[in-house]
Amino acid sequence: MRWELTSDQQFFRETTARFLEDQVPVATLRALRDDPLGAPPDYWRRGAELGWTSLLVGERLGGGSISDAGLVDLTLVAHEFGRHAAPGPLTTANVAVAALAAAGDAHAAAVAAVVAGESVVSWAYGEPIPHDGFGTVTLEVRDDGDSVVVAGVKRPVEAATQADAFLVTGRSGDGLTQVLVPADAVGVAITPLTTVDLTRRCGTVSFADVRLPASAVVGEMGGAAEQVEHQVRLASVLCAAETTGAMQRAFEMTVEWAFERYSFGRPLASYQALKHRFADMKMWLEASHAASDAAADAVAEGAVDAAARASAAKAYTGDQGSELAHECVQLHGGIGVTFEHDLHLFLRRITLNRSLYGTPADHRQRLAALLIAREEAA
Amino acid sequence: MRWELTSDQQFFRETTARFLEDQVPVATLRALRDDPLGAPPDYWRRGAELGWTSLLVGERLGGGSISDAGLVDLTLVAHEFGRHAAPGPLTTANVAVAALAAAGDAHAAAVAAVVAGESVVSWAYGEPIPHDGFGTVTLEVRDDGDSVVVAGVKRPVEAATQADAFLVTGRSGDGLTQVLVPADAVGVAITPLTTVDLTRRCGTVSFADVRLPASAVVGEMGGAAEQVEHQVRLASVLCAAETTGAMQRAFEMTVEWAFERYSFGRPLASYQALKHRFADMKMWLEASHAASDAAADAVAEGAVDAAARASAAKAYTGDQGSELAHECVQLHGGIGVTFEHDLHLFLRRITLNRSLYGTPADHRQRLAALLIAREEAA
Amino acid sequence: MSAVDETTETAAESVEELGARARAFIRANLRPLGRGGHRDFARSVVPDDEEIASVTRAREIQRMLWDHDLAGVCVPREYGGLGLTPAHQQALNEELAGYEFPYHLQTPTMSPCMAVLLDFGTHEQKLRHVPAILKGEEIWIQFLSEPSGGSDVAGALTTAVRDGDEWILNGSKVWSTGAWWSDWALCLARTNWDVPKHRGLTVFMFPIDQAEIEIQRIEMLNGNKEFCQEFMTDLRVPDTDRIGEVDQGWTVGIGWMFHERMAMAHNEPVITWPPVGGHGIYGAGLLVDAARQAARLDDPLARDLIGRGYTTALVGDPLQRRLGEGIAGGHLSDQAASIGRLYGWEVMKAMLTIPFELAGATGAAWDDDDGALYGTGHAYMVRQAIAIAGGTIEMARNVISERVLGMPREQSFDREVPFRDVPRGPTS
């Protein structure tokens, strides 16, 4: 998170932080382990009232931002989500509603419901093996006169059993098309997956020739590639910000432990081999803050290096977040691998964010392509 | 190197060690820096008298081993070469003469000259970019009645400017063919390369339709694939053994330094952050010994896992040797990157062995292919 | 230090003969392992009834090994073993590649527990327990780590007070594997608080199923409940079940640590375990299973990961053999076992991390149809358990630098003072 916030941003961040501390303390998170929704009743709607779902939506459609850049404001929420390992489809719902809002007034009602927290729309992007290469889209969207037909499988889909509708990214010939598909449409089948996170749930959603009115298309038929690319960047920025928050919390817990835990009559914090590892972790942590803030700025501004900065933040926090979380476990010793201890809440969140919307290795391939293109053009 | 040697092996190893200490101490190595051959006069012939070039040749052709396994004996020499950063085309000359000897009596005279140290034959295997993928062979060997024609470029070729002849691996349609090409044959052009090692030299050798009698073919025309595969294993084993020797010496120097060098009134060896890095290095070192000895045994015995063990030893010593050498430099501080200090002699040798005959990444691809094939067959 | 009787008579059976006999036995009696879909402590939660069933099966296999003269290959004949060499044991191990084996009886039962008994027990103690262990009748666990202890096992707070011919034990132990289905425990306890910590320890053994021992199962982050914590309240142990001298327990403890490291490194001649380079529960073959399931067998990046893991595994077996031979031959101190412990972590780290990396998004979310990718995210998240249990890798690095390389010991504040005066936290 950046050093300097405006007082409005500071208030906004603190409001969310207090809400999360109050509503989803760690004891509540543990209790939600087997809850189908993974969140307390009314939690998401009340979060929406705090602004969680409106920051990427323009004012005309009921949204609005704290600063000039709604995405930057949203990363403050994401950061607190990471720090608290908070439940809720923050990334997927915001990416989906941003896409709906970008399509103008066509989906204004759906946008309003999401902004109000009355409905959850989840972005259905990734596909199952062997089509799980990052960016691969094989789900078919067919134009059939007044209707469109959606056929294929998406996986993993966040909040699959909780969502009221899915923003489905599909292929129409050479182009990409996005369709808003109600979860209860005929031909939609949802099966839950076991997910590493304690409260965020994923599932497989299959679409067996689901037929919808043509108005279900979001944007232009076959013309969604640019919008989908923007969604990838948004998701990358939000995952990076959330992971950084989780890293921050895990690191703080571990520093505290190192001062309190004595071994051979000395605190762990006095052992140089451990001190040097803490120094590396501190570097990873500050670099993660810097990378995810820079990515948020670049994507918010539409900077020329926005794609590269988003992928660098996603790749860096994915790799270094995992390393940091594993180091924190190691430095805690046995207690660090128990369910009883809080540390795994953050390890889980980091692991989930690392895996969704492109792994670090996937984003490295993207980065290489971007750099090669830049150099070839230079 | 293995813990237990027979008294014959021990004597053999010590004889080479004493010879190297006497003939090529570090001052001599430095002085050879700009010497075209990179070795003192008569050095190689005298080494051959000690058995350096005869261990992979059967007795009938003038060779012989100390134990049952000539390759194992040869790794003792390679280990000492690493410990002393010794000059000489040990790997390439032995691989080449093993191939000549494997072809029966056809090349007995050439074998005898190599065994006696009167001639150097170097294996010309790798090719220049873009044909430098490990195992790629595009150099052409054409059957032309009583003669063969060799056309293509090999690079890097060890001891290129020193060799009297090259064992050239080429392609004849679908098969591989090896040819013994005199360095002074018409159409052979040799250009030196700048090489990381101080005394071992590499060059580019090009063959412009070099025409030779059919008797220059080593083994069967188009039937050399199995022999070439064996050569890759031999080269891998010898590089691994030599690198392990160089690692051993670099590590010993650095442990000694850590006890003698004081910082803030304490020896470096008393700093836990450094102690833990020494512990990792000790593990890499012992693992390198174990891996290269196991590879030598497996290749010598023709074990079913010989290819995998050879590649594992090459990959492991390549990666961990480089890491260890860099750590040794780091722990020495500024003096470690100077030409004046001895450490770089071993860093150079490790770097060269890592790069020749397949990088660690190349051998990982081989290992994956071997494991996949094994599992598919199981 | 060795659990192997060095004075054993010349082996009547050659390594090859034993290998052939083992092969025949295995093919006739043991089940080959399935391909893919490995379910282990790291990937999945094993239901209690399945866990009990596999423990029962392990006891059965061990009994079959006993009945076929394949149990305790390196254990002296007088205690029911074969009195043969580590090379014989290795021949058996290699034949086991790809087959079930009595996993639950190897560590900690055979080593460190039985190995410690062989090194430090009386003749009567060995006669009473070693054959029972080799028959699969006694499963042992370690009462070693304590909740407050971390890496410092010699800082045990569990206390034993003498009462006539008995001792009364009070305290808590933790990280014992499967205490709830085990039979006997080996326990390190403090018998003197007025001397420095290493000089006031004693080792005991006792049956676990007693009212004075309360067992709580610890849930790991992946839901697995393999490990336990035990609370001993006025537990009475006869003095005849003491191992080694009173207050000299650290002598036993050093041997115990040695065997624990060797066991973690799969480098104990009393342990029966197929080679990690092969396929099997943690063999390199599982990397291929994962890549196949991920449809990435032809992906150069996936192959690079497979090559990395296979290299790590292939180097492991010869390294452990080298260390074992080096220690046996006097080329290395016993403490070099820590090198093997550290390398054992490298192997397991690769085996728990690479399948997750191969899995892509499936590493974070899976279902029952995902075969070899099932639970890779759990395995990845819990992987550090292997770097902690059985002595942390940090302790291994301390031992290697200080005891193998002879570098100066870390400053400590607990070596020269009575144990009761050692600082235990910021306020003490």
Next chain:
Amino acid sequence: MSAVDETTETAAESVEELGARARAFIRANLRPLGRGGHRDFARSVVPDDEEIASVTRAREIQRMLWDHDLAGVCVPREYGGLGLTPAHQQALNEELAGYEFPYHLQTPTMSPCMAVLLDFGTHEQKLRHVPAILKGEEIWIQFLSEPSGGSDVAGALTTAVRDGDEWILNGSKVWSTGAWWSDWALCLARTNWDVPKHRGLTVFMFPIDQAEIEIQRIEMLNGNKEFCQEFMTDLRVPDTDRIGEVDQGWTVGIGWMFHERMAMAHNEPVITWPPVGGHGIYGAGLLVDAARQAARLDDPLARDLIGRGYTTALVGDPLQRRLGEGIAGGHLSDQAASIGRLYGWEVMKAMLTIPFELAGATGAAWDDDDGALYGTGHAYMVRQAIAIAGGTIEMARNVISERVLGMPREQSFDREVPFRDVPRGPTS
């Protein structure tokens, strides 16, 4: 601590205006960098005449910057600078991407040397040297490390003894960059051996071209002779060229270390250096050049390496900015500059290692036709120089853990005793 005058008047020129002015100047006057075939200290040996030519060119460019009001963007106006903000300097830096810049005058001349002078020099000292530096007339070096010293720069053995209005210096310094073509030196010397080491140091400055200073060039393992060792014999320095108080040199030294770390991290507002994420001498573009030369642009493994390097570089600039802002805003202690120094190594390690990995066998043997792969083996072998020079990464980790995170200091045997009694080796 900052070399920037905090009280500067409101900038007359906006960041955008300065950027536009810089762009115009650069395009009109500076040469774009060629693609591929980067020859630097790590890859190749630069002949002395070429080295002198590039130093001369660097002085010319610096003079052009001065003449175009682009020198010393963050330096106070009274000493010849523009008195603007770090954001202005960054705008200039970004415009320099892909163009030559006065490389040889940045570090150590601008920082740490000029930065130390700005922080600790007298008004007269600054007036005498700062404008000369900004015009490219004075190139400075550090006389800081000593042959016996390693990471412990405060353990200086070089001695200064007072003689009336002068000091007489004797001793040896090492690892100064290009002493043989530089003009002035900043030197840390011991003025009192009877107090603990930090309390007996003083800082001096003097011209290098004097008979009492013998310069020997150090050959690095790759043949490069950029670094020097100097021997001072009865060198006389007027007391007016002393910086800071007598025996209080460590106060200056702490600032000096701070600026050195910031400079290593390319995070000094007084330094002009194009961003590392771009192309240029150590920009990520060189990874593409290397992969193209290796004909591996389409190889997923090569792309993975490029992606790794690009990620490392892209994160570097915002991290350094974050640290700079955090220190300036009081969110971080000055000591956090060590985080940037440590990360600077990560970037350079990637830039020196990845081309070698992309090169395959060409990494070990090359010729003049190998373009971007020329000398990658040399660069790889010499890479640790970047982790050593300018304060080792080990010292950076000490500082981060102890001074940023507040963890207990390492035990030392030199803090409370007179410097002459500190142990310096196994026999003392």
